[in-house]
Amino acid sequence: MSKNPPTFAKPKRPNSIATTNACKLCKPLGACLAFKGIEGAVPYLHGSQGCATYMRRYIISHYNEPIDIASSSLSEKHAVYGGGPNLKLGLTNVAAKYRPALIGIATTCLTETIGDDVAMYLRQYAEDTKGSVGLPTFVNVSTPSYSGTHMEGFHAAVREVVAQLSEGGPRGETVNLLPGFVSSADFRLLHEILADFGLGYTLLPDLSETMDGPALLEYEKIQQGGTPLANIRAMGRARATVEFGPTLDSITGGDVLKEKFGIPRHRIGMPIGIRETDVFFRLLEDLSGRPTPEKYAKQRGRLVDAYVDGHKYVFGKRAIVYGEEDLIVGLCSFLTEIGVTPVLCATGGTSGRLKEAVAAVTGDTLAEQPQVFEGMDFFEINEIAETLAPDLVVGHSKGYPLARKLHIPLIRVGFPIHDRVGGQRILHLGYAGAQQLFDTVTNAMIEKKQDDSPVGYFYM
The missing domain is CATH 3.40.50.1980 (Nitrogenase molybdenum iron protein domain)
Known part of the structure; x- marks a missing residue:
């Protein structure tokens, strides 16, 4: 297959400025x-x-x-x-x-x-x-x-x-982590990982408890949890900042800490899948001076084993991926390593960096590079999707009408998830997150094959 297949032009809009079902929120x-x-x-x-x-x-x-x-x-x-x-x-x-x-x-x-x-x-x-x-x-x-x-x-x-x-002062031993917009389950996982590496850290923000707390007998006007203000003020005295987001196109919190206080900034992709999680864990090894704890090595090994076991169900499938730019990049890295080809990557964002970032995590693996479009809405995504013969759609709930029209599975990730419960508990990051995503994708492909079979089957 050619590495440079014909590309699709972004659908032309009429001589008006309008959005039909935006692929972004305000x-x-x-x-x-x-x-x-x-x-x-x-x-x-x-x-x-x-x-x-x-x-x-x-x-x-x-x-x-x-x-x-x-x-x-x-x-x-x-x-x-x-x-x-x-x-x-x-x-x-x-x-x-x-x-x-x-x-x-x-x-x-x-x-x-x-x-x-x-x-x-x-x-x-x-x-x-x-x-x-x-x-x-x-x-x-x-x-x-x-x-x-x-x-x-x-x-x-x-x-x-x-x-x-944030305030300056004598340099301390803590590390700042700015993970971007991930699920409450992802925030809890990051707490666990950083603690297991023995790092003192400030996680900003922290939605692990404030937006996924326990049932209480009395209503709390302000939920427990979140990043303490004292820790935020101390971020100017940290020894390093780790920031997720290869497509960030403006001055970020990591930039401010670097320019104002001279704190080294390490910007990496969202650790989704094996390759990007390996990058994150190598960085944590450098910052902590410790090897990756054995439990994560075992998680990685089980994930590799799962990839081998389920390869025959997902290899060669074609996916449409949409949503937030940094999440798209992480998902493309993950999908590529399990044998799924992202054929369309679409976002409502306009950083100008998405195409380059997607190519960086897929270019050495895919024979057919995905079509990448910024500033898209779902009307435009629908127009292109029908020509690509996709097997699955990966993104949030706003893509359900597209998946329904194409009669293919929707793998719900990111925000917002309106038509299922547990959106805040979807794990995307780390080896554990990749394991959940892999099982979800693989089972969706098996279910689709079962449902389309004239006789059906129940034994694998």
Whole structure:
């Protein structure tokens, strides 16, 4: 097969600007989730009430956990006269009712369009409340939806938390880990891995408990868990920063720590599958001075054995992969090493780095390179998908109509998962995550073959 097959042009849109079923979510939604991963934090949207309501409903349907998102509740009047008074009143109300340690303030389309200067409002608020007791820490971030995706909002919030709170000083022995937007189960796995390597660390953010906690007899206004503020302030004294994300295209938290405090930054891909997890574990060996613990070596060995056992069911299958850019890169690495060919990679993001990053993890293995498109919506994905004869679709729940139309399995990963329970418990990272993904993909292929068989079978 040729290494350079004919490529598809991105479908031409009519002479209008419109999106049909976007392959992304809004920027402040990502910021709210990043803030939710900080201990004692309340996310706060400077905009209309509808934005907060929409985002709460969207997040709850994935995590099946409560999330409060405060709002300055602007109306038509404030679009003319400015939202400063409502912002200040809202901050006072949230501080009184929730007693948070931090309020994370994200802007919306409305307040960015009218030009509200949130930083100035916060300076005025600090002056107005000077001497008050019990006020929380404030962090603000600019997140207009019209300029990016939920992933950009997530990383922007992490960057501003680091930039506004981290402090310098004598270098310590801890390591910073900025993993990006992964599942609560993934955050718990990262805690386990770092502890097993004997590393002192700060994980920012940390949604392991705040968005997947135990059942309680009484409702908590602010869920337990999250990255402690003291640890965030100490990030400027760490000895290294590890950051997941080969497609990050703006200044990140890792960049801030490097430029402001001189902390070395190690940027790697999401550790999905054997190859990318090996890279992560080699880095942890270097940082800790310890070999990989035996339990992970055994996990890797069992995973290799599983690849061999299930190879005949997945080899040569063709996959459409969509979603967040860094997740796509990790999934392509994983799919390639199990014998599945990604034929289309599509994202709503526009970093300009996705094609290069996908090629870096697939180029030595695939005879046919996948078609890679940024700035896509599901209307465009559908148009191209029908020509590619895929065997499976890999991505979040918004791709279900496509999988249903093509009569092929949907492997649900990432965010949002609205049509199944347990989206927050899907494990993507590490050898353990690859094992779960491999079993899911392989069983989906077996089930498809069974369902399509005129006689069916039940013995392998």
